[in-house]
Amino acid sequence: MDRIHETFDVGGLHGTSTTVRKGDDVAETDYTGPFTTAYGTYKGQDWRQNENGQTVLDDPDPGLAVADPTTTTVAAITTPVVGYVISVLNKRGHGTREYVDSSTWRVVRRDYVSATATTTIVYDDFRTLAGYTQAWHWTSRDGHPENDEEYRIESIDLAPVSDAEVAIAPPRRSLVDFPRGVASVALPAKEYNRKFYVRVNVGNRGLDFLVDTGAYGIIMDDSIVRELGLKTYGTHSNAANAGRFKSTSAIVPEMKIGDLSLHDVVVDTAPSLGEGDGTTFKAVGLLGFDFIASLVLKLDYEHGTVTALDPDTFTPPADPMLNALDVRLGTGVPITSVTVNGALGERFTIDTGAAGGVLIFDYFARRHPEALVDLSKGFAGPPVQFSGVGGDFDTRRYELASVRVGRVDYQNFIADVVTSSQAYGGNDDGLIGSTFLNLYTLYTDYQNSRLYLVPNGIGRRVMRH
Numbered sequence: 001m002d003r004i005h006e007t008f009d010v011g012g013l014h015g016t017s018t019t020v021r022k023g024d025d026v027a028e029t030d031y032t033g034p035f036t037t038a039y040g041t042y043k044g045q046d047w048r049q050n051e052n053g054q055t056v057l058d059d060p061d062p063g064l065a066v067a068d069p070t071t072t073t074v075a076a077i078t079t080p081v082v083g084y085v086i087s088v089l090n091k092r093g094h095g096t097r098e099y100v101d102s103s104t105w106r107v108v109r110r111d112y113v114s115a116t117a118t119t120t121i122v123y124d125d126f127r128t129l130a131g132y133t134q135a136w137h138w139t140s141r142d143g144h145p146e147n148d149e150e151y152r153i154e155s156i157d158l159a160p161v162s163d164a165e166v167a168i169a170p171p172r173r174s175l176v177d178f179p180r181g182v183a184s185v186a187l188p189a190k191e192y193n194r195k196f197y198v199r200v201n202v203g204n205r206g207l208d209f210l211v212d213t214g215a216y217g218i219i220m221d222d223s224i225v226r227e228l229g230l231k232t233y234g235t236h237s238n239a240a241n242a243g244r245f246k247s248t249s250a251i252v253p254e255m256k257i258g259d260l261s262l263h264d265v266v267v268d269t270a271p272s273l274g275e276g277d278g279t280t281f282k283a284v285g286l287l288g289f290d291f292i293a294s295l296v297l298k299l300d301y302e303h304g305t306v307t308a309l310d311p312d313t314f315t316p317p318a319d320p321m322l323n324a325l326d327v328r329l330g331t332g333v334p335i336t337s338v339t340v341n342g343a344l345g346e347r348f349t350i351d352t353g354a355a356g357g358v359l360i361f362d363y364f365a366r367r368h369p370e371a372l373v374d375l376s377k378g379f380a381g382p383p384v385q386f387s388g389v390g391g392d393f394d395t396r397r398y399e400l401a402s403v404r405v406g407r408v409d410y411q412n413f414i415a416d417v418v419t420s421s422q423a424y425g426g427n428d429d430g431l432i433g434s435t436f437l438n439l440y441t442l443y444t445d446y447q448n449s450r451l452y453l454v455p456n457g458i459g460r461r462v463m464r465h
Contacts, residue, residue, distance in 0.1 A: 002020075002021050002130075002156050002157060002158050002161070003018060003019070003020050003021075003156070003157040003159070003161065004018070004019040004020075004021075004153055004155075004156050005017075005018055005153070005154045005155045005156070005157070006018075006019070006151055006152060006153050006154060007151075007152050007154055008030075008032075008149065008150060008151040008152070009148075009149065009150045010032060010149045010234070010236075011146060011147065011148075011149075011234035011235050011236040012146070012234050012235055013032050013033040013233060013234040014032075014033070015030055015031055015032035015033065016030075016031050017029060017030040017031065020161055020165045020166055021161065021166070022161040022162075022163070022165070022166045024041065024044075025040070025041060025042050025043065025163075025166035026040050026041050026166060027039075027040035027042070027165065027166045027167070027169065028040055029169075032234070033233045033234065034233065034251065035051045035233070035249065035266060036049075036051070036053075036172075037049060037050060037051055038169045040166065040168070040169075042166055042167055042168045045057060045168065046058035046059075046060075046330065047168045047169070048330065049169050049171070049172070050217065050266075050289075050290065050332075051217075051249070051266040052173075052175050052217075052218075052265065052266050052290045053171055053172030053173045053175070054171055054175065054290060054293055054294070055168065055169055055170060055171050056293070056329055056330060056332070057168075057329070057330070057449070058328075058329075058330025058331075059328045059329075059330060059449070060328075061328070061346040061347065062337065062346055063346075064344060064346065065337075065344045065345060065346040065429075066343070066344070066367050066368065067367075068090050068363065068366070068367060068427065069090060069091065069367075070088050070089060070090050070095055071087075071088075071089060071090075072086065072087065072088050073086075073087045073089075074086050074087075075087075077099065080099060080108065080109060080122075081099065081100075081101040081102075081103075081108055082101070082102055082103070083099065083100045083101045083102035083103075083108075084099075084100045084102060085097055085098065085099050085100070086098045086100065089113065090366075091366065092115070092362075092366070092425075093113060094113050094114050094115060094425075095113055096110060096111065096112055096113070097110070097111040097113065098110050099111075104126075106123075106126060106133070107123065108122065108123050108124070109121065109122050109123065110123075114239075114425065114426060115421075115425025115426065116239035116244065116425060117142040117143055117144070117239065118142065118143065119140060119141070119142040120140070120141050120142070121138055121139070121140045122138060122139050122141075123135035123137075123138045124137050124138070125137040125152075129156055129158075130158060134153075136152065136153040137150075137151070137152045137153070138150075138151050139151075144237040144244075146235045146236055146237050146246060147236055147237050174294065175262055175265070175290060175291070175294045176260055176261070176262055176291065176294035176295055176308075177260065177261040177262070177263075178259070178260065178295075178308075178310055179259050182259065182310075183309065183310035183313045184307060184308070184309055184310070185258055185259045185260055185307065185308045186258065186305065186306075186307055187257055187258045187260070187306040187307065187308055188257070188258050189211075189304070189305060189306035190281070190304065191301065191304035191305075192276070192281075193355075193434075194301065194355075194434035194435055194437075194438040195210060195211070195275070195352065195353065195355075195434050196210070196211040196299055196304075196306050196352065197209065197210055197211070197275070197276070197281065197283055198211055198257060198287060198306060199257070199258075200255055200256070200257050200285065200287075201255070201256040201257070202228060202252055202254070202255055202256075203228065203254075205224075205228065207224065207284050207285060208276065208281045208282065208283045208284065208285075209283060209284070209285035209286060209287045210273070210275050210283040210285070210286050210287065210353050211287050211292075211297070211299065211306060211352055211353070212286040212287060212288050212351070212352055212353030213288070213289075213292060213333060213334055213349075213350055213351055213352045213353065213444065214288070214333050214349055214350075214351030214352065214353045214354055214431065215286040215287075215288025215289065215332075215333070215353060216288055216289050216331065216332030216333060217266075217267070217268055217288050217289050217290045217332060218265060218266075218267045218268070218285070218286065218287060218288055218290050218291055219267065219268050219269070219270050219273075219285055219286040219288060220250070220252075220267045220268075220269055220270075220284065220285040221269070221270065221271070221272055221273055221284040221285060222247075222248070222269035222270065222271060223272065223284075224284045224285070225248075225250050225267075225269050228252075230250040230251070230252065231250065231251070232248040232249065232250050232269070233248065233249045233250070234248055234249055235247070235248050236248075245270060245271050247268050247269050247270055248268070248269050249266060249267065249268050249269070250266075250267055250269065251264055251265065251266055251267075252264075252265040252267055257287075257308075258308075260295075260308055262291075265290075266290075267285075270286075273285070273286070286353065288332070288333075288353075289329070289332040289333065289446075292444050292446060293329070293446040293447075294311075295308045295309060295310065295311055296308070296309040296310070296311050296314045296443060296444060296445050296446075296447075297309070297442075297443070297444045298441065298442070298443050299352065299437075299441065299442040299443075299444075300441045300456070301437065301438040301439070301440065301441065301442070301456060302441070302456035302457055302458065309443075311445070311446075311447045314443075314445065316443070316445065316450070316452055317441075317443060317452055317454050319454045319455075321454070321455050321460065321463070322452060322453070322454055323405070323406040323407055323408050323440075323452075323453040323454075323455075324406065324407075324450055324451075324452050324453075325350070325405070325406045325450065325451040325452075325453065326449060326450060327350065327449055327450065327451055328449065329446055329449060333349050333350075333351070334349065334350045334444070334446070334451055335347050335348065335349055335350075335428075336348055336350060336405075336406070336432075336451070338358070338403065338404065338405050338429070338430065338432070339402075339403070339404040340360065340364070340368070340371045340372075340400060340402070340403055340404075340415075341370075341371040341372075341373060341400055341401055341402050341403075342371065342402070343364075343367075343368035343370070343371035345360075345364045345368075345429030345430060346429065347363070347427065347428045347429045347430075348405075348428075348429050348430045348431060348432055349428060349430075349431040349432070350431070350432050350437070350451055351431045351432065351433050351434075352433075352434060352437060352442070353434075354386075354431050354433035354434060355386055355387075355433055355434060355435065356384070356386055356395075356416055356431075356433040356434075356435050356436075357414065357415065357416070357432070357433060357435040357436040358403060358405075358413070358415040358416070358430060358431075358432055358433070358436055359386075359395065359415070359416050359417075359418060359424075359430050359431050359433060360372070360398075360415055360416070360417045360418065360429070360430040361418050361424040361426075361428055361429060361430050361431075362418065362421075362424065362425060363424075363426065363427050363428060363429055364429035364430055365417055365418075371400075372398060372400075372417060373398075373400070373401065374398040374399055374400075375399040375400070375401060375412065376398075376399040380397040380398055380399040380414055381397040381414070382397070383395060383396055383397065383419075384397060384416055386416075393418060393420035393424075394418070394419050394420045395416035395417055395418050395419055396416070396417050396419050397414060397415075397416055397417075398414070398415050398416070398417055399412060399413070399414055400412075400413050400414075400415050401413075403415060405432065405436075406453070408463075437453075438458070439455060439456065439458055439459030439462055440453040440454055440455055440456060440459050441453075441454045441456055
């Protein structure tokens, strides 16, 4: 049992943190500039609390899918220490490397290798307290200076720790306020190209935001943040679906969305999003996790409407063709399982902000080449290029015998397999985008880790055939 007090520098911001441990339970609270975040594990349940004060349970994958094969090797080294490097890498060369000092058998460095960067963590200043040895100083570098991090333990307190100190942190506040006595609010929305755009008022500015379940938070175009005169904090570099971009954070004093009110909203910035029709409107923001998790959204693709529902009074829709999807939200986006020609992928993102129907990424394609049998033999359609934050990426179109989402098995289904080598290079299997979702009315019930899909008129006709 202990309390560890640290200082750190991340993205140009100085911060402090306190980590409390009791047995296998742990809770850490970080104070970075004006932002407070927390995360931990309590009785086996991982959790985190974001900058807007929302607590999210981080549920693991079911663990039934085929794992990514890795190869473990051990090699002698003389630098950075005399010892050994233990590498656990997949066929793409992605994974981890641990550098072990043979004189102490301590890990002095770890490399995390991905498609977009190699992050190197170096540990030093090892100290022993109460029979336990650990590093009191470490740095993290990924080749992008804006992401440099440095941590230092300032003190460790061995006083007893109570259960309450390591319990899951309750939400700090309600981010979205409904009018008193109102449980349903029609939002000022428009549907364009199978996506929903909502008018958000910030001060005297009316701005269009894309409703995006694929966004981990609330995002604003950095040019709009500058025009609004908002103070920004820190800088970091993000690896997006097809590239990398720099981002910072800001606090918006007030946002109005129809009759809904939001106050002191922490947002991240991004380069120009490029969403809209190019003439009458342009999206300058994304309404992602922090907004969606505060309520239930009803996205009616058939009628082009968006309705916000109070989660405390929400009742799931009753329909014999209802497809209820269990989702995991620990990363800030809803992730579910999909089966393609009998091959299970447990990490498909439900993404209202993405074009296309079902996109299959390298992580799935690499593990299940046997599932990617094109019934059309190349005639399903020409290669399609999609756009996203970070750039464009290419795909190849397949006609697949079976794609199962939730309880529905779709036959002779058209899907797109991403072929750009740097696009979606992580460990996600794919995404389900707006071309698929527009066959339904979608309800987002994040409090219960559920999405509900009710077929609309078009969807019912498609399913009959």
